[in-house]
Amino acid sequence: MAEQTRREGGVHPVDRVLPPGRMIAYGLQHVLAMYAGIVAVPLILATAIGLPQEQVVYIINASFFMCGVATLLQAVGVWKFGARLPIVQGTTFASVTPMILIGEAHGLQGIYGSIIVAGLLTVLAAPYFSKLLKLFPPVVAGSVITVIGISLMPVAINWAAGGAGSEGFGSPGNIGMAFAVLLVILAITRIFRGFVGRIAVLLGLVIGTAAAAALGMADFGTVGEAAWVRANLPFHFGPPEFYLIPIISMTLVMLIVMVETTADILAIGEITEKRIRPDDVARGLRADGLSTAVAGAFNAFPFTAFAQNVGLVRFSGVKSRFVVATGGVILLLMGFFPKLAALVASIPLPVLGGAGLVLFGTVAAAGIQTLSRVDLTDNRNLIIVAVSVAFGIIPAAVPDFYDGFPEAVRMIFESGITAASVAAIVLNLAFNILGRREPEPASTADAATHAPEPEEVL
Template sequence: MKRADHPVDQLPPFGQTAALGLQHVLAMYAGAVAVPLIVGGALGMSKADIGYLINADLLVSGVATLIQCLGFWRFGARLPLMQGCTFAAVTPMVLIGKSEGITAIYGAVIVSGVVAVLLAPLWGRLLRFFPPLVTGTVITIIGLALIPVSVNWAAGGVGSPSFGAPRNLALALGVLLLVLVVQRFAPPALSRISVLVAIVAGTVVAIPLGFTDFSGVSDAPVFGISTPFHFGLPSFDVAAVVAMVVVMLVTMTETTGDILAVGEMAGRPVDGKRLAGGLRADGLSTVLGGVFNTFPYTAFGQNAGLVGLTKVYSRFVVAAGGGILVILGLFPILGEVVARVPAPVLGGAGIVMFGTVAAIGVKMLAKVAFDNNGNLMVVAVSLGIGLIPTAVPTIYEHFPTWFRTVMESGISAGAVSAVVLNLLFNHFRGKKKAAGS
């Protein structure tokens, strides 16, 4: 491994970098393709058009990851952050698409990306309002909010006819145990790719058991490239733009938590300049998404968990994952291979990864002085608010769209709560901040 001043800037050997990068792709693939699947299905698009959305999404996800990890000029946090479509945008985009058409989605996405780029420097100056009290709470919520995603995968995937079948859960448990065994007993070089080993082994075991098959892979086109404005030139509806800008503010809050989490894990503290660079990358990627027929982008929490689990902090490893996504976007047949990984296999690995994110948040909260009852209230109430939509996903379905955009994402709801309550207890009352808060 080439040594550098910091683990984030170390470059592992090619083979190890490729394997670790593939591990990141497998960890986020299901989440990466979920948004185009949901939006395309809700809008009644053909299978061919949905396939086009998925390829465009993978391509832009890869480019976005390269921008975030490698950076150029003032764009990119230059940290190991994997980028993908944000789930916060799903409900507003479906509503926009049904009322105004898909071109209005892309017009709103482009404008929201530009707004994010413009707001990034200001957002970076707000970093002092994200002390360990706030960031630890938000990161814990991110991990806990993602756990149901992995559990749904473990059960077979939402909508699966065999959802909750014992054999699905048994396969997921086997993958989880294999991750632990490889982590505990394998040599360091192998333990770093414990998730990849478990996913590959789980998939191999799953084939003869009938969980998946690769017979339809050859029907997929070998090569395909996304072209700008494939579905038509963007249109700009004021209400749609406002809704998507609100989504972008939510996304910026989520990305802030992920950037701070990865910076904490990697031992590279995030200052206002680095945070602004990361948010600019989100904005630029979102603009590219609007141009190339896909959606808003954010840092993926599941990959932050993988960074913490493997303790491989090299941004070049995650950039390799971005390169693999670009290849998958250009060669749909390869994406079909990855898509055949059974949901229970991903679920078993996801439980470990998402739990790792929550544990990192708890570790950050250990720095906070809880002899200050105000700090205890900030964490208690924010965790409660953040987990409401996780516990009861339909609780806000009768509220206005703008409210649901913020509150149906437990991550954004918890983040807003933590920031506001921290201001209330540690700033506005003129108190000196408690040590570690």
């Protein structure tokens, strides 16, 4: 078996502990690849509901701190919590619109009350949801993983142009910097092997930031203004408030998060050649729920697995979950030391965009690799892939496509990952499971009916 042949000394690469220096470098690379996603959600929410600047800064620091806690829980694991895979946890964008609506009606206390309850309900639902793993055979998993990468590409493209709505968006300077970083990463990957080649993204970000600073494109003024130390105290904005409709709304968000996290766990299993069982998914979803509930107490927002870091695992080839745990420790420190968080946040978006083009593309490539084991000469499988990928691309291609629909519909289908998952699962049930009239070719039948087995699920 592939999983067995890649073990060294009886230890799977996922469980391997690397030398401290390399762990720190690889962990920092993960942090730099995902920091913008952590900052974005508080900034969007703050703008929408009119939070003062000091509250925004506090929430951003709280988000770094809780991302570290959530990542450690997911990667290291405690009892029945944590998938024990190289998964980085970050704030989910699926929660933004519901939180804005809740915040406008009930303020931050109403937001945090709904987050706490929804997180706890996710913990209770995790073992039941994990039993749906059989609904993710290769034709479904491959389609969804491909869409994860494709749906992230507009994010990288916007970063490369300077950030949507920013002054100078799409300027030759911004785009030139992004492509320069991309070329640096490609050159390092091509020329160097071993450790240096594996930190190509980190080196690209460092070199790009230094170049941007020399050209006056980077602003480090916020580093001097940030405090040295700040503790993240629970219920900083007051005790949580609980309202039925906000709780229902946030619970629906967490249902979407469970679908996305399941897809990311399958993607990581594919990349690391790690056997994925329903228990692994259940532990991962419990970690999502628990970290979300705790986040509501510690002034942060709901969590999910960050897909950009799935791409980094694929690109770097570093599969150790303890590398990701090291990244979690760095995130914790960023939460305690605002100057460190400000330094990381000073990386210009065009620099991050150049790296994102590589990372997000590798996620899509991992999905294509999974689909290579599916019999696409069977028109039923071909239709499943085609339609699910189409549904997944709609929100990225035309963001306002579902604006005329009720909020419940928009919450599901405005996430390309969730839309692709729903389409692929329903079509696979209709074409390959329910009312099947003729036997499938061996490879497809095996894939569709033996989902829990490692090489076949992923």
